[in-house]
């Protein structure tokens with residue numbers, strides 16, 4: 001018999017603030033992160049979401065998976081729409097106790113929406129901006145973005161006889177956000193769900209503009225098995241390719257150390273079809289060395305070991 | 306002049322769409338070694354694992370059969386089986 005007096009009581013599981021029935025692919029890391037984020041934020045939250053998978057899979061008219069107040073902006077301007085909401089609430093004197101979240105994909109955030117986002121930071125709105133980083137424009141068929149990693153195969157950076165895939169490294173968006181002098185910047189991943197939810201709560205407890213970038217594996221675009229979504233997220237961290245950390249007022253205040261769990265980059269690259277070409281030819285070894293250098297650089301820079 | 310606008314007033318109305326029909330494999334919760342950690346509940350992308358007190362099950366109306374719950378269960382107490390009709 002279980003000693004019920006000793007066992008901590010847990011209430012039965014309740015349905016998420018992002019309801020089921022939405023059309024995200026099986027195993028979608030973006031759907032998982034969005035659900036965890038909403039449940040961490042709670043029901044007193046207003047959300048503006050850009051065009052992209054998250055918006056398309058959650059709101060096929062006339063249905064909606066959202067159980068909070070939610071608005072679809074354009075592809076580029078959830079930060080501007082949220083800014084209007086925040087200023088409107090303040091004008092009405094009704095801002096107390098309400099979280100405002102603006103969110104979008106990596107394409108929406110790092111490329112087309114970076115101007116609106118920069119303005120939101122500059123004007124000091126009390127908004128949490130969340131970038132769902134699945135490292136390409138997934139909803140339109142996996143085109144590369146400013147957050148696509150080096151050597152990744154996408155439909156606009158195809159690997160082949162003359163190319164190893166995406167020729168550029170990820171845009172340092174967390175650092176660009178921090179350079180605006182905003183109070184809180186964090187990087188998280190669907191691979192560490194508790195850490196992600198803690199960062200959302202921490203962000204929402206701080207007044208002013210906040211930036212949270214979440215690594216969200218995409219089984220379709222990355223060509224990995226749907227059951228591996230969490231594992232792939234963890235491997236990105238454990239290889240040093242996607243360090244997760246917090247910054248307050250421009251300084252790195254907390255990093256997730258790797259210690260003895262550190263792994264070579266192959267462990268992360270191998271299970272993903274978007275890096276398959278690196279293992280198909282002997283010359284791929286040189287490319288993998290270059291990717292290992294990127295990881296080593298992160299490890300050094302953030303003091304991960 | 307009135308124009309139709311895209312306003313949805315029913316929160317969570319996506320539940321009209323039963324995604325369980327997508328599934329090719331189904332999680333079977335063995336209820337043998339569950340230690341009540343709720344990792345499966347936490348990691349299900351669709352949020353369709355419900356229950357309490359070491360007794361959890363997927364809502365098969367919505368479960369897409371991704372297999373994450375089975376993969377992440379530290380007690381190997383969830384098994385994926387082929388969906389046959």
Ligand SMILES: Cc1ncc(C[n+]2csc(CCOP(=O)(O)OP(=O)(O)O)c2C)c(N)n1
Nearest residue numbers: 051052053075105106107108136137138139
């Ligand atoms: C101004 C404008 N340009 C292009 C599009 C087409 N479009 C819709 S979603 C999308 C890609 C979204 O990519 P991302 O922001 O990374 O989100 P993801 O789908 O990957 O989650 C594009 C290009 C659009 N809706 N609006």
Ligand code: SF4
Nearest residue numbers: 024025028053218220
């Ligand atoms: S394409 Fe990727 S991001 Fe979009 S719904 Fe599918 S798994 Fe999620």
Ligand code: SF4
Nearest residue numbers: 349368369371372374
């Ligand atoms: S198989 Fe996937 S969708 Fe189904 S209950 Fe498990 S984690 Fe959820």
Ligand SMILES: [Mg+2]
Nearest residue numbers: 105106136138
């Ligand atoms: Mg994207």
